[in-house]
Amino acid sequence: MNIVMIGAGYVGLTTGACLARLGHLVTCIEADPRRLLPLRAGEIPIYEPGLSDLVHACRQTGNLQFADPDTPALPEADVVMIAVGTPSDDDGDIDLRQVHAAARHIAPRLRSGAVVAIKSTVVAGTARGVAEIIAEVRGKNDIPVVSNPEFLREGSALADFLRADRVVVGADDERAAKVMEDLYAPLTTQGVPYVRTGTVDAELIKYAANACLALRIGFVNELADLCEAAGGDIRAVSHGMGMDNRIGPRFLQAGPGFGGSCFPKDTRAYAATGRRLGVRQTVVESLIAANETRKEALAQRIVDALSGRRRARVAVLGLAFKAGTDDVRDSAALTIIPALQAAGIQVVAHDPKARDQAAPHLPGTELADCPYAAAEGADAIVILTEWEDYRRLDLTRLARRMKGTQVFDYRNLLCPDRAARAGLTCIGIGRPAPGKDAQQATGAAPAQPRTHHGTRWVEVAASPS
Numbered sequence: 001m002n003i004v005m006i007g008a009g010y011v012g013l014t015t016g017a018c019l020a021r022l023g024h025l026v027t028c029i030e031a032d033p034r035r036l037l038p039l040r041a042g043e044i045p046i047y048e049p050g051l052s053d054l055v056h057a058c059r060q061t062g063n064l065q066f067a068d069p070d071t072p073a074l075p076e077a078d079v080v081m082i083a084v085g086t087p088s089d090d091d092g093d094i095d096l097r098q099v100h101a102a103a104r105h106i107a108p109r110l111r112s113g114a115v116v117a118i119k120s121t122v123v124a125g126t127a128r129g130v131a132e133i134i135a136e137v138r139g140k141n142d143i144p145v146v147s148n149p150e151f152l153r154e155g156s157a158l159a160d161f162l163r164a165d166r167v168v169v170g171a172d173d174e175r176a177a178k179v180m181e182d183l184y185a186p187l188t189t190q191g192v193p194y195v196r197t198g199t200v201d202a203e204l205i206k207y208a209a210n211a212c213l214a215l216r217i218g219f220v221n222e223l224a225d226l227c228e229a230a231g232g233d234i235r236a237v238s239h240g241m242g243m244d245n246r247i248g249p250r251f252l253q254a255g256p257g258f259g260g261s262c263f264p265k266d267t268r269a270y271a272a273t274g275r276r277l278g279v280r281q282t283v284v285e286s287l288i289a290a291n292e293t294r295k296e297a298l299a300q301r302i303v304d305a306l307s308g309r310r311r312a313r314v315a316v317l318g319l320a321f322k323a324g325t326d327d328v329r330d331s332a333a334l335t336i337i338p339a340l341q342a343a344g345i346q347v348v349a350h351d352p353k354a355r356d357q358a359a360p361h362l363p364g365t366e367l368a369d370c371p372y373a374a375a376e377g378a379d380a381i382v383i384l385t386e387w388e389d390y391r392r393l394d395l396t397r398l399a400r401r402m403k404g405t406q407v408f409d410y411r412n413l414l415c416p417d418r419a420a421r422a423g424l425t426c427i428g429i430g431r432p433a434p435g436k437d438a439q440q441a442t443g444a445a446p447a448q449p450r451t452h453h454g455t456r457w458v459e460v461a462a463s464p465s
């Protein structure tokens, strides 16, 4: 099929490349020449594992092209996907101007019967609004508009597309639904489940899924505070809890609060939609507040621990909002670092991938080339992103570089015993304070998660996200 993707940002580019990989002919339209020219020259503007190779392979087969908005591919398209930005406005609601502008641009150029699919994350009712705009511009109602939300995670987007848990298509029109079924046939014939709903349902599924996942994280983060207060260990508690099939083990990793381009923005939009429609979503509203407060509270812990030290210096390891990406949008580092600096602490930071993206947001922050250089003369270290490089740090080498001994491990990456052997005090999340384990506090079973396989008890790693 001929596909035109409006927008070659994160979603447009990864989705476009994956559809080309499935055998479709895809043209990604990019209006900004500063992005289009590098793309045409083979440069990929984002870090996503495997994407660069996939784009190059699909360009070689001729299945993927990049074009400006006047491309002749538009009148040839069977499906036009809109994957433009939907930034938040001041109330948390999303700004649909780019979606509407894209609709006005494509409306006079489409052949009758082409299908428009909205990939951007948009609030309930947007597909119907876009259909009205297109019908008004064309003077007739011959272009169905469907909702086709994406469920890609940064860092594993290609696998999330090609081995998706499900494809969701919201179509109020039967012919459009059939076109979308054909589009995804290369996945569904491989066993990927296909969910057909109305447009409003599909729009709500996207927000509901992200809000629900964010709620799990908000819950486990608060539970981590409870573990600390009670002398428990969040890794053991979430492991035991996640073994209930109805709960499951994923997305139960306590950390410094969720970030990224999706959860913070989508939960705000979800709550704003509830307010606009007169059905307050109080659970999600509390989650948003708790997530912000968490980042501030975790910064305050460090400030309190270093109070009394003149010209304290802290090394922050990890600027990306999670491992596997160079994205720093709403990352914990962007709240915690300014809070430390406001308390007079000097900050030096490191990230293996996100340094360039983070630099403009962190004025006054020194950026180091490696974690050991960042640790030089530091009173404390703070780990904010779960990069594998940090899990494998040579702690003795790190300790030798530092002035102090405290490591605030806000991703629970390090083994506290290993840190102690290197002379470091590891302060994790939701774990007993150093020198006091859960057994001492409660007299309960050991905190390290273990599970029973056959006749043996074995140690189990903390559940993956």
Ligand code: UGA
Pocket: 121, 150, 151, 152, 153, 154, 155, 210, 213, 217, 250, 251, 252, 253, 254, 255, 256, 257, 258, 259, 260, 261, 262, 263, 266, 321, 322, 464, 465
């Ligand atoms: C998220 C969803 O997981 C995707 O399904 C969705 O398609 C995407 O948003 C989107 O709407 O486009 P993403 O933002 O890439 O994907 O990142 P996640 O892996 O979901 O992580 C989000 C945040 O939660 C990160 O800050 C991460 O560190 C945090 N997190 C995640 C935890 O703190 N604990 C966990 O157990 C899992």
